Amino acid sequence: MIDDGEFIRGKVPMTKQEIRVLTIAKARLTADDVAVDVGAGTGSLTIEAAMKCRKVYALERNADAVELIKRNVEKFAVDNVEIIYETAPRGLDRIDRIDAAIIGGSGGHLVDILNEIDQRLVTGGRLVLNCITIQSASTALDWLRARDAYEHNAIQVQINRIERVGRVDMARALNPIFIVDAVKRRL
Amino acid sequence: MIDDGEFIRGKVPMTKQEIRVLTIAKARLTADDVAVDVGAGTGSLTIEAAMKCRKVYALERNADAVELIKRNVEKFAVDNVEIIYETAPRGLDRIDRIDAAIIGGSGGHLVDILNEIDQRLVTGGRLVLNCITIQSASTALDWLRARDAYEHNAIQVQINRIERVGRVDMARALNPIFIVDAVKRRL
Amino acid sequence: MIDDGEFIRGKVPMTKQEIRVLTIAKARLTADDVAVDVGAGTGSLTIEAAMKCRKVYALERNADAVELIKRNVEKFAVDNVEIIYETAPRGLDRIDRIDAAIIGGSGGHLVDILNEIDQRLVTGGRLVLNCITIQSASTALDWLRARDAYEHNAIQVQINRIERVGRVDMARALNPIFIVDAVKRRL
Amino acid sequence: MIDDGEFIRGKVPMTKQEIRVLTIAKARLTADDVAVDVGAGTGSLTIEAAMKCRKVYALERNADAVELIKRNVEKFAVDNVEIIYETAPRGLDRIDRIDAAIIGGSGGHLVDILNEIDQRLVTGGRLVLNCITIQSASTALDWLRARDAYEHNAIQVQINRIERVGRVDMARALNPIFIVDAVKRRL
Numbered sequence: 001m002i003d004d005g006e007f008i009r010g011k012v013p014m015t016k017q018e019i020r021v022l023t024i025a026k027a028r029l030t031a032d033d034v035a036v037d038v039g040a041g042t043g044s045l046t047i048e049a050a051m052k053c054r055k056v057y058a059l060e061r062n063a064d065a066v067e068l069i070k071r072n073v074e075k076f077a078v079d080n081v082e083i084i085y086e087t088a089p090r091g092l093d094r095i096d097r098i099d100a101a102i103i104g105g106s107g108g109h110l111v112d113i114l115n116e117i118d119q120r121l122v123t124g125g126r127l128v129l130n131c132i133t134i135q136s137a138s139t140a141l142d143w144l145r146a147r148d149a150y151e152h153n154a155i156q157v158q159i160n161r162i163e164r165v166g167r168v169d170m171a172r173a174l175n176p177i178f179i180v181d182a183v184k185r186r187l
Numbered sequence: 188m189i190d191d192g193e194f195i196r197g198k199v200p201m202t203k204q205e206i207r208v209l210t211i212a213k214a215r216l217t218a219d220d221v222a223v224d225v226g227a228g229t230g231s232l233t234i235e236a237a238m239k240c241r242k243v244y245a246l247e248r249n250a251d252a253v254e255l256i257k258r259n260v261e262k263f264a265v266d267n268v269e270i271i272y273e274t275a276p277r278g279l280d281r282i283d284r285i286d287a288a289i290i291g292g293s294g295g296h297l298v299d300i301l302n303e304i305d306q307r308l309v310t311g312g313r314l315v316l317n318c319i320t321i322q323s324a325s326t327a328l329d330w331l332r333a334r335d336a337y338e339h340n341a342i343q344v345q346i347n348r349i350e351r352v353g354r355v356d357m358a359r360a361l362n363p364i365f366i367v368d369a370v371k372r373r374l
Numbered sequence: 375m376i377d378d379g380e381f382i383r384g385k386v387p388m389t390k391q392e393i394r395v396l397t398i399a400k401a402r403l404t405a406d407d408v409a410v411d412v413g414a415g416t417g418s419l420t421i422e423a424a425m426k427c428r429k430v431y432a433l434e435r436n437a438d439a440v441e442l443i444k445r446n447v448e449k450f451a452v453d454n455v456e457i458i459y460e461t462a463p464r465g466l467d468r469i470d471r472i473d474a475a476i477i478g479g480s481g482g483h484l485v486d487i488l489n490e491i492d493q494r495l496v497t498g499g500r501l502v503l504n505c506i507t508i509q510s511a512s513t514a515l516d517w518l519r520a521r522d523a524y525e526h527n528a529i530q531v532q533i534n535r536i537e538r539v540g541r542v543d544m545a546r547a548l549n550p551i552f553i554v555d556a557v558k559r560r561l
Numbered sequence: 562m563i564d565d566g567e568f569i570r571g572k573v574p575m576t577k578q579e580i581r582v583l584t585i586a587k588a589r590l591t592a593d594d595v596a597v598d599v600g601a602g603t604g605s606l607t608i609e610a611a612m613k614c615r616k617v618y619a620l621e622r623n624a625d626a627v628e629l630i631k632r633n634v635e636k637f638a639v640d641n642v643e644i645i646y647e648t649a650p651r652g653l654d655r656i657d658r659i660d661a662a663i664i665g666g667s668g669g670h671l672v673d674i675l676n677e678i679d680q681r682l683v684t685g686g687r688l689v690l691n692c693i694t695i696q697s698a699s700t701a702l703d704w705l706r707a708r709d710a711y712e713h714n715a716i717q718v719q720i721n722r723i724e725r726v727g728r729v730d731m732a733r734a735l736n737p738i739f740i741v742d743a744v745k746r747r748l
Binding site for chain 3: 134135137138141156158176
């Protein structure tokens with residue numbers, strides 16, 4: 001588990017530690033896996049995934065974010081990350097076979113991204129989405145339900161950080177997030 | 188129900204609309220009641236209470252906050268508010284009889300405040316506390332449980348505001364708050 | 375404020391006290407208002423509304439629920455409730471003019487219900503929806519955004535009841551709910 | 562990550578998957594570590610810990626729970642778990658050196674348990690508490706703050722499971738939990 005403060009961050013929003021931990025766990029990565037992190041942002045999920053599997057493709061459309069990913073890859077000395085500087089679903093066609101897909105951001109192209117990933121996701125492959133909007137959660141759930149090949153679950157997670165203020169503890173709320181995860185049971 | 192934006196606010200933290208609504212409802216104010224708002228802050232709870240009962244004492248130790256209460260009293264044209272510029276429990280001795288006590292802030296003197304209010308609260312009187320710290324919630328619950336004269340309830344409330352960002356809706360979390368309410372069944 | 379335990383309840387799910395309080399507050403009922411409670415269930419919102427305005431139509435499609443509403447109307451001795459035993463949007467055409475519409479349940483006909491209410495809601499009229507599903511919250515938000523005549527807000531509310539177990543306090547979570555509220559600014 | 566349904570469960574309450582994942586992550590277990598799981602319950606945290614470190618002591622006072630732990634140890638075929646059937650802090654004196662302590666339940670003896678663990682926890686050792694009561698969260702935070710040797714963090718986690726009901730998705734709330742974690746910086 002990496003602390004939030006260890007990542008090099010710019011103005012790009014970063015997935016918080018607890019959400020990273022849950023996302024990576026639900027991706028059930030194994031040493032042989034090829035993973036893709038769509039909307040990689042600072043690369044925090046990319047780095048955590050890279051420590052658990054063979055190869056991670058980080059797809060990101062924002063130039064500043066791509067720069068941050070590069071710097072974090074260097075800082076954490078992971079040598080199995082390939083950055084694809086593209087707007088998803090573009091760029092996904094460079095990957096032959098996906099064992100696990102993490103979608104942190106979809107830039108309004110979620111259905112296209114899911115369709116493209118579906119083409120490449122192996123049987124037994126996992127799909128994990130972090131949805132900060134009601135629409136993306138709905139869209140992901142609708143897409144998964146229309147496809148019998150997938151088994152899925154979804155949660156909404158709300159984390160309050162307990163912070164010391166003087167002699168008392170106050171709860172500071174982080175924004176809630178939906179985590180949708182699925183397994184592809186067959187092609 | 189008054190919108191948050193209608194109150195004159197400074198840098199003093201203000202109880203948010205939904206929490207005000209729940210707090211005032213749990214105080215079960217009637218037209219004849221004398222209420223006290225301890226740690227009145229901007230006076231938002233004071234104003235809402237003043238619209239429902241005979242008299243509200245607003246106890247506040249911070250000079251800037253007292254100024255805000257005065258301006259809000261003027262803006263909302265309520266003529267039944269008396270401001271006590273003191274650090275509670277000091278100042279409570281100026282009130283003979285309390286039908287409903289709202290405690291929005293206690294400045295670390297919660298037990299003393301509760302003891303002082305207890306002296307003045309009538310049978311059938313209500314006590315409602317907004318606790319933003321774990322300690323004040325614990326202290327209030329412990330105090331109430333040690334007193335058979337009181338029946339109490341407590342909730343933790345978490346509100347997420349759904350906000351439009353471009354074409355999607357995101358949830359922005361407000362910090363959670365404990366609301367403890369009690370009725371004094373006998374003296 | 376009425377306690378949950380005061381209502382006569384069957385197996386019909388009931389809006390919990392805190393949600394009732396927030397919903398009624400957001401409906402901003404005044405003494406002259408005509409309100410409608412769509413999907414009235416046990417009638418708990420109907421009763422609370424009836425205590426604040428001139429007339430409340432309770433629309434409900436379930437026969438058991440209609441029976442509960444009748445019994446609660448009797449218990450709380452309100453004489454300004456008219457029950458419409460119909461599946462909304464059917465039945466709404468019996469109401470000429472609506473000042474405030476509360477939608478507690480929509481049975482999958484939310485858009486039709488909103489369209490029908492829109493025909494009858496006066497300028498300045500309020501619309502408050504309790505949405506327990508992601509889909510109904512999304513649908514309500516989409517409908518409102520497509521109509522410039524409406525100004526709206528939305529929150530997600532999560533209430534944890536603090537319950538005493540032996541010598542300690544545990545939080546028991548109630549299911550979260552979306553409350554969407556809107557004002558019709560012009561016809 | 563193990564699904565909740567994979568564990569053999571009786572009437573003993575079980576730590577839910579997401580809370581297990583966060584707890585184990587915060588314990589930062591390494592292959593050489595000796596861990597203790599105090600108030601092990603069904604042994605779900607014990608099993609997850611056993612898969613990541615050298616040895617796990619599962620301390621549990623309830624005979625039914627001890628039986629469940631045994632059965633889960635067998636089911637998951639972990640050979641590095643030692644069950645201590647005792648009421649903590651009793652039983653902790655059988656462990657010489659602790660690298661990571663997980664406290665899932667304290668049975669009202671939290672301070673004694675923390676004091677006893679403190680005697681055995683190495684420099685760099687981790688302490689992670691799952692607190693379902695306000696009192697245990699407060700007690701843990703107070704204990705940690707009184708000890709400069711420890712650096713700590715705390716969160717409150719609320720998980721809503723999104724469940725399909727007919728054609729819609731509803732959120733079913735799990736009870737919130739506090740997770741307090743600390744590192745012992747020096748002896």
